[in-house]
Amino acid sequence: MSTALTPTPTHAPSSSGSAGSRSTVNLCTFHLHEFTIGIDVTMVQEVLNRQDATRIPLVSDVVQGLINLRGEIVTTIDLRRRLGLPPRESDALSMNVVIRTPDGPVALTVDQIGDVIDADESLFEFPPPTLSGPHREFITGVFKLDDSLLLLLDLDHVLDPTTIKNRSEAPA
Amino acid sequence: MNTGEFDDVMAEFITESRENLDDLDNALVTLEQQPDPGVIAKIFRAVHTIKGTSGFLGLRTLESVTHIGENLLSKMRDGDLPVTQANTTALLGMADAVRQILDIVETTGAEGDETYGPLIEELSRLNAGEATPARRGRAKQQADASVTTLKPRRVTVTLPARRAAGTDAVPDDPPRMGEQLIDRGLITEVELDEVLLRQREGDPRHVGEILVEKESVKPSDVVDVLKTQAEERPQTNESIRVDVGLLDDLMNLVGELVLARNQILQYNGSVFDPSFSATSQRLNLITSELQEGVMKTRMQPIDNVWNKFPRIVRDLSLSCGKTARLEMEGRQTEVDKTLLEAIKDPLTHLIRNAIDHGLEMPEVRMATGKPAEGTVRLSAYHEGGQVIIEIADDGAGIDANVIRRKAVQKGLLTAEEAAARPDRDIVNVIFQPGFSTAEKVSNISGRGVGMDVVKTNIEAIGGTVDVQTVVGRGTTFKVKIPLTLAIIPALIVRAGGERYAIPQVSLIELLRLDGESAVTGIESVQGAPVHRLRGKLLPLVFLNDVFGTPPTKSDDAVNIVVVQSDDTQFGLVVDDISDTAEIVVKPLGRLLKGAAGFSGATIMGDGRVALILDLLGVSQLAGVSNSSAARAQAEANASRNHDLAAERESILIVGIGDRRFALPLAHVTRLEELPVAGVRQGGDHRVVHYRDQILPLVSLADRLDIDARPEDEQNLQVLVCGSGERCVGLIVDSVFDIVDERLEYSDRTETYGVMGTTVIGGEVTDVLDIRAFVAHDILVAAEAAA
Numbered sequence: 013m014s015t016a017l018t019p020t021p022t023h024a025p026s027s028s029g030s031a032g033s034r035s036t037v038n039l040c041t042f043h044l045h046e047f048t049i050g051i052d053v054t055m056v057q058e059v060l061n062r063q064d065a066t067r068i069p070l071v072s073d074v075v076q077g078l079i080n081l082r083g084e085i086v087t088t089i090d091l092r093r094r095l096g097l098p099p100r101e102s103d104a105l106s107m108n109v110v111i112r113t114p115d116g117p118v119a120l121t122v123d124q125i126g127d128v129i130d131a132d133e134s135l136f137e138f139p140p141p142t143l144s145g146p147h148r149e150f151i152t153g154v155f156k157l158d159d160s161l162l163l164l165l166d167l168d169h170v171l172d173p174t175t176i177k178n179r180s181e182a183p184a
Numbered sequence: 185m186n187t188g189e190f191d192d193v194m195a196e197f198i199t200e201s202r203e204n205l206d207d208l209d210n211a212l213v214t215l216e217q218q219p220d221p222g223v224i225a226k227i228f229r230a231v232h233t234i235k236g237t238s239g240f241l242g243l244r245t246l247e248s249v250t251h252i253g254e255n256l257l258s259k260m261r262d263g264d265l266p267v268t269q270a271n272t273t274a275l276l277g278m279a280d281a282v283r284q285i286l287d288i289v290e291t292t293g294a295e296g297d298e299t300y301g302p303l304i305e306e307l308s309r310l311n312a313g314e315a316t317p318a319r320r321g322r323a324k325q326q327a328d329a330s331v332t333t334l335k336p337r338r339v340t341v342t343l344p345a346r347r348a349a350g351t352d353a354v355p356d357d358p359p360r361m362g363e364q365l366i367d368r369g370l371i372t373e374v375e376l377d378e379v380l381l382r383q384r385e386g387d388p389r390h391v392g393e394i395l396v397e398k399e400s401v402k403p404s405d406v407v408d409v410l411k412t413q414a415e416e417r418p419q420t421n422e423s424i425r426v427d428v429g430l431l432d433d434l435m436n437l438v439g440e441l442v443l444a445r446n447q448i449l450q451y452n453g454s455v456f457d458p459s460f461s462a463t464s465q466r467l468n469l470i471t472s473e474l475q476e477g478v479m480k481t482r483m484q485p486i487d488n489v490w491n492k493f494p495r496i497v498r499d500l501s502l503s504c505g506k507t508a509r510l511e512m513e514g515r516q517t518e519v520d521k522t523l524l525e526a527i528k529d530p531l532t533h534l535i536r537n538a539i540d541h542g543l544e545m546p547e548v549r550m551a552t553g554k555p556a557e558g559t560v561r562l563s564a565y566h567e568g569g570q571v572i573i574e575i576a577d578d579g580a581g582i583d584a585n586v587i588r589r590k591a592v593q594k595g596l597l598t599a600e601e602a603a604a605r606p607d608r609d610i611v612n613v614i615f616q617p618g619f620s621t622a623e624k625v626s627n628i629s630g631r632g633v634g635m636d637v638v639k640t641n642i643e644a645i646g647g648t649v650d651v652q653t654v655v656g657r658g659t660t661f662k663v664k665i666p667l668t669l670a671i672i673p674a675l676i677v678r679a680g681g682e683r684y685a686i687p688q689v690s691l692i693e694l695l696r697l698d699g700e701s702a703v704t705g706i707e708s709v710q711g712a713p714v715h716r717l718r719g720k721l722l723p724l725v726f727l728n729d730v731f732g733t734p735p736t737k738s739d740d741a742v743n744i745v746v747v748q749s750d751d752t753q754f755g756l757v758v759d760d761i762s763d764t765a766e767i768v769v770k771p772l773g774r775l776l777k778g779a780a781g782f783s784g785a786t787i788m789g790d791g792r793v794a795l796i797l798d799l800l801g802v803s804q805l806a807g808v809s810n811s812s813a814a815r816a817q818a819e820a821n822a823s824r825n826h827d828l829a830a831e832r833e834s835i836l837i838v839g840i841g842d843r844r845f846a847l848p849l850a851h852v853t854r855l856e857e858l859p860v861a862g863v864r865q866g867g868d869h870r871v872v873h874y875r876d877q878i879l880p881l882v883s884l885a886d887r888l889d890i891d892a893r894p895e896d897e898q899n900l901q902v903l904v905c906g907s908g909e910r911c912v913g914l915i916v917d918s919v920f921d922i923v924d925e926r927l928e929y930s931d932r933t934e935t936y937g938v939m940g941t942t943v944i945g946g947e948v949t950d951v952l953d954i955r956a957f958v959a960h961d962i963l964v965a966a967e968a969a970a
Contacts, residue, residue, distance in 0.1 A: 064792065065793075069731030069732060070731060070780060078793040083439075085787070085793055116774075173777060
């Protein structure tokens, strides 16, 4: 993909330590399993309540289905499944975060939406080596906030179709 | 002028010149067949416009190439040089060079390094032919080459003078009075120059008036020219150029509007509010009209593709040593722009084939009593919501035995299979990959790629291609394509709790097996489910099994949608068949590129998304689309019965009261079950709202004076005849069966509406005289569609 969807890390780590610049990044946060996750707010088109998606047979169960967003057909990705986290107990409160991509919007289903925050770039750090689990590959880094740790999501990787295998083509 | 403006001027020049060049090609080909000073003048003007503008834009190579061509043309126009094949060939070469330069200019912004020396030399040589029109030796021509550099100058000096009055400032303007009179040979350029001079000196009168006064021309000639000008003028100011991207956006918006309209109509069904209902009906009408209107803006006459063909036919037949004439009918038939692009290559290929393989050499044609000149006929027309394009040649036809031999040679069929297939059927082998019948490979066709690609390309846009051939008489290819791709009619089915859309072009028929037949109707051949449909085995695909979804059925009946995908016909078993709808095709996102079985998605009336089935994908997932060997075997089996079936036709058996009636299925467009609740009294007959149309209903029981005994009180069994606005629904009590039989009957009856009596399936059946109930034109249309 040509356009990077996760802009922060390229400049954050190098500049933050020595120069001590006070620049901040604007992040949209949401809750997923036991984590708080952030994405660049400029990538977010809108946030929707739970939508009844049309299921698509034979594709990966990461793909939840298709929803109609004002006449545009949007694929929804269950972020828990995508990150290899345990399934939600109830879908009732789940929400869709609609992400702008060069190929049209894609929706991520998350447990609950959080605040939009200004995170100081100096608080950014690459993921600690101790962070393990299937979701490790989808995390660009961590913001050490006062009261919690905020994981920065690697959207390019999350939305990379080559790593989402369809059921119809998977078992060879 | 700033750079932006200059780019605009350049872009416009390129577009306009390309259009002019296409006309030019055709005009040159016409000229060759029929020398006409009017045509030469037209060509001359086109070339002159390109030359003039290219000089202005600083395109020197282009200017020099067109300049020399223009000189040659002016001599041909003045009768100094004859119209010869050598001349037209060189001028066509010039047109090609101009195209090439324009392409380079468009991509790089500059002309490139090619100077077209040989072409200019050739044109100069032909130009020099003026001195002695009679055929000369090559040495003499070369000796004369020096003269050519002098001769053309005379022309370039006189021309700008004559056009100084601003004639070609607007290239689309019809030619001026003076020019036309010169073109017609009524005045000389010198005379015109004199008149123009008088105008410049203050004479306020028109050119024509001055000339009449001078008695150079007759008043009637001037009137004649004025008439021609009036005819040519309106085209220029009644159309505008619009960016195709804008039309695409507009089409998308209309698609959205259609969806919103569908949602409102659905909501309208659930509320009772007369004013809302009236408004939504109005919205419905306006949307339909808008949809039609916007679709029309994307429509272009098929001639936009066809106008390349006269040149192709000319060049090809020359290089093959054949003579061919191209006839075109229905040039104004309109097709969606996207589709037009898509059929360009397949059609070109078919034309090339017709000349290269189809037509015989002139001597062979003479020997068989045909005119030496072969004919390739192109025709296009609309029929049943589709565009039909026929490419017919009067050549040798395709010999079934040659096809058989080749097919066996290439290993496409075994000798037994080849022998078993009837002549009419074997021809279709030409569409198989790796098949070529050309005795020797030429640079035009016959390399074993082609017909399969033609078929694939046409099928990719939802079209079909058929071939009919008669040995010694010629071959006809019939290409059918849809009118548009963006909004298509589809059947909505349900399976596993979701709805799916099946494009109507793939639909063959709908079957419903209920009661006992739901169990007995499905048999198995080595584990594969099949249904016996009129004596043939129809492989069944259970959509729930393919998709791994749980069945959600309300009853025990089996709903089968018989579909055609590629060469395979199969029955798709779904939970429920719900409705037909106009759907707006939307692509699946990038994340779903690999999803097999779906070609897109659409938004239904309730706002939810439904997937559009890709039947080829589904059949592959289900393993129905079997190896070609197995398919050939199945076809061979089928064809053994073919000759028997030739005399038969499909007969529909219906029940009215306690009697059975038979009628040819070809007369019936569709079998429908319509709710009694929807029937309204309209004028002196009953009508029902059906597919956005008002369908008049005729009760056969009433007309035949039989007491109706409908099985189902809630629904009417209706045989829909005709289509579009010309249709009528015949109400029967029940639809029993469709059988393939030869309809023979005794015509002893005098009863109104009954042609005779026969025995079908062991039961006495009356043969319905459908002409008594349905207008003739509807029947003709239905038969043609069948």
